[in-house]
Amino acid sequence: MSTSTAPRPLTALLADLSRAGVRPLPPGSAERLAAAASQIGFSCARIDLGDCEDKAALLARIATALAFPRWFGHNWDALADCLGDLGWHPAKGHVLLLEHAGSFRERHTEDFETLLAILRESAALWAGEQLAFWAFVDLSGPDAG
Template identity: 35%
Template sequence: MMQVFGAPPDGLQLAPHDVRLLAAGHQIGVREVGFTGVRDKDTLMMAFLSGLALTERFGRNWDALYDVLTDPQARPARLALVLCDYAQFRGRHVQLGAQLEAVLLDAQRTLAAQGRALWLLIEERDSDPRHR
């Protein structure tokens, strides 16, 4: 498998097994967002609030999420966002997942145009025996 950090971010990609170790070697910040308990837009926004270590001032809407992902003061120039248990969430919440992906991909394109990088990495814990 090609090393994911050896190329510019390209949409949603599968996370490599040692994502944190690989990211550290490439001087890429890592943040993890867990989707296990996400039931609706509010719990989705809470998952990002927690995963990105945002303050309670976070607006909890799509525009606010885009803004925090693209804020040069708040994020490193190279960031990997690890989306944990994302495929299961996406299967349960098709419309919410599509809205989220539109925002994430828009942020990824905006950052690329600024010479920055946002990897969107899907990590499935169920398929990884280390997490059972």
């Protein structure tokens, strides 16, 4: 008798609060993750960092993708505050797809590590509220397939 297990559907994975957090974005999975998020009532923001020049551009792209309020201060503390609130963006859970982040990571290592720390803190905060918060990070560059 075979004991192989079928892969879990993406909707089940995303709904699993115990697994939510910051994870690598598997190649070619952004579309499927976005569709799965939509299917279960999660918000999904796709943020292309392929040609992102600096911290200011990074914060602006995240703010635009998540429709941050005008009071967003364009600094790390404000990012943490907004990601920890998202009251203007009600959903059953949240998924961020940070695409083509490899070049930004190489050029701005400290800022990239700060971003990951804020994303991890946000996921932990939302888990305490029984809401899944995912950040999938694609470490490829802008020309990757």
